[in-house]
Amino acid sequence: MSILKNTFYTVLILISAFQVYGQQNSATLPDFSEPKQIEGYKLVWNDEFNRTSKPDSNFWRHEVGFKRNHELQWYQPENAICKNGVLTITALREKVKNTKYEANSTDWRLNRKEGNYTSSSINTRGLKSWKYGRFEVRARIDSTKGSWPAIWTxxxxxxxxxxxxxxxxxxxxxxxxxxxxANAAHLGTHREAKWNSKVISLSYFLAKDPKWLEKFHVWRMDWDEKAIKIYLDDELLNDIDITNTKNPDGFNPFHQEHYFLLNLAIGGENGGDPTLSKFPITYEVDYVRVYQKN
Known part of the structure; x- marks a missing residue:
């Protein structure tokens, strides 16, 4: 009996170990399962990136050139590709001519003759937008210095x-x-951006899981007429009251439709100096899903 009992417990331990290994391993891989059903919600749009090509032009537009925040990268479509169930945006250290170059311009976007980095930024503007709902994005980020990935609307x-x-x-x-x-901004009284921001050090997540950066994670926004709640792997990061987030003219920008943006910026005002960083830098997005209440 003791031999059988020991064997039984050994089998249980092995099963448990395989389950843990499977869960950890699956976190590093794309999720090819069907979008989950959420009680009280309906899936109204999703992109699983299950194609081998550029992002679907029915959903996504590309930004081109230097755009914002004095960032270093030149955005171009070539740096975004869908393969093996994942959208990968790749930042490269490479010379690129500024096709909009104007030597005498005072605009930093125009007076740079060339750039030293390339990347991609895609958005659903004019193609897909939504007012309220649950928004879920599964993604894996790169912490290399200079990296500035974002999921935003x-x-x-x-x-x-x-x-x-x-x-x-x-x-x-x-x-x-x-x-x-996890942030939101609207127009303040003095014509500035008025921010509601939550900042959590990466070290907080690494303390819970040293392999955090190797894995995909689910960022979620629950948005209704009262609040925007932003989660990371079901942990609430920021709860933003939007009942009175009005611009000086009385318009509340969080009570209108918004469109999605996914991009990987380099350097600029917040990304850090990438001079000594190893390239390429990658940003992987497994899926984007939008649910709205029934």
């Missing part, structure tokens, strides 16, 4: 920041620490 109407910005995820250096951010 902008309102359809109005110039920034009057149109409203929601950062479901940003990763960059804040207070001299690599950090995960």
């Amino acid at each position: 902008l309102g359809d109407k109005g110039p920034w920041p009057a149109n409203g910005e929601i950062d479901i995820m940003e990763f960059y250096i804040k207070n001299q620490k690599q950090s995960i951010l």
Whole structure:
């Protein structure tokens, strides 16, 4: 009996070990399962990136050139590719001519003759937008210095920041620490961007799981007429009251439709100096899913 009992417990231990290994291993791989059903919600749009090509042009547009925050990268479509169930945005250290170059311009986007880095930024502007719902993005980020990946939305109407910005995820250096951010911004009284920000040091997540950066994680936004709640792997990061987030003209940008943006910036005002960093830097997105209440 003792031999049988010992064998039984050994089998249980092995099963448990394989289950743990399977869970850990699956976290590093794309999720090819069907989007889950959520009680009270309906899946209204999703992109699983299960194609071998550029992102679907029915859903996504590309930004081209230098765009914002004095970032170093030149955005171009070539750096975004779908393969093996994942959208991979790759940042490269490479020379690229600024096709919009104007020698006498005072605009930094135009007076740079060339760039030293390339990357991609895609968005659903004019193609897909939503007002309220549950938004889920499964992604894996790269912590190399200079890396600034983001999952965010902008309102359809109005110039920034009057149109409203929601950062479901940003990763960059804040207070001299690599950090995960969950933010929202609208137009303040003095025509500035008024932010509601939550900053969590990357070290907080690494303390819980030293292999955190090797894995995909699920960023989620639950958005209704009262609040924007941003989660990471079901942990609430920021709870933003939007009942009175009005611009000076009375318009509330979080009560309008927003569109998605996915991008990997390099350097600039927050990304850090990538001069000594090893390239390529990658940002992988497994899926984007939008649910709305029935």
